[in-house]
Amino acid sequence: MFGPNGLEDADGRIDAVYNRLTDFALAEPVVEPLRHAYLARAIALTPHPRAHALLADKRNLILLGDAHMLGSWGVDPALAQRLAQVIPTTVEVTSENRDVLWDDRDGYFFKPAAGFGSRGSYRGSKLTRRVWDTMVSTPYVAQAFAPPGVRIVHGGSSLKADVRCFAAESGALLFAARLYQGQTTNMRTQYGGFAAVLTTPALDE
Known part of the structure; x- marks a missing residue:
């Protein structure tokens, strides 16, 4: 629980938490005490929601693979070009492009934007319409398929x-x-x- 004395369990106060949850944004009600403690800066939490948003959200790949965008931010041109070469083209799945992505699905791999451990990820050539329709409620990215x-x-x-x-x-x-x-x-x-x-x-x- 989180209260005037900070985050506590049956053994006393907790000042550091290694986050093994998959609710990286601390959005679920069950982790409310942890979220309050983090926002109050009462604990050291690792990894924390901001770190996940900056480093692990797959929507970042859209920008990291865009050499023109990186160049406009002052990133070294050689580095920007190298990133564009090694990061497969990535786009966010939206209501506007869903139909096009479905038609071209064989050339893509679809991944939850905040996913982990390949859960909820699908190679387009094996994706069924039933599963595709269930994906509409979760933020996804489509990444150009790169053979391993x-x-x-x-x-x-x-x-x-x-x-x-x-x-x-x-x-x-x-x-x-x-x-x-x-x-x-x-x-x-x-x-x-x-x-x-x-x-x-x-x-x-």
Whole structure:
């Protein structure tokens, strides 16, 4: 509960919370005490709603992939162009473009704007009209489909692969490769799951 003494549980006052909730905006009634404590600056909350909005909301990819927009903000042109090259074209799904996106769905991957862990994400070529109609109540982005890389693992098996970078304000902390079949990592595919990625210092040309 949150009261005059701050956020408390049966053992006493709480001054820091590691947020493992998926309600990143603290909008649900059940987390009201946590929301009040955060707004009152009575706790250190990580990650907090502002951090998620700035760094994890997938609608940010619309701007990060727009070299012209980044250039107008003073971002280095080389960096802006590089981001535009590596971020698949992303648009927000709206009432105005839903029909067009449905017709062109095979070329897109649809993701909840505030989603996590691939939940609620759909490859357009496998999307049914019934599911599409249920998505109207949730903010979504449509991202141009980018085929995943493929790696050959033990026994000659091939698995899809991508690399995740874990970073903080100080810079990159570690990298991990995600090896999987199908749409997402399930941790049950033979040789699938997460693998270490070893890095070496960049050499000056």
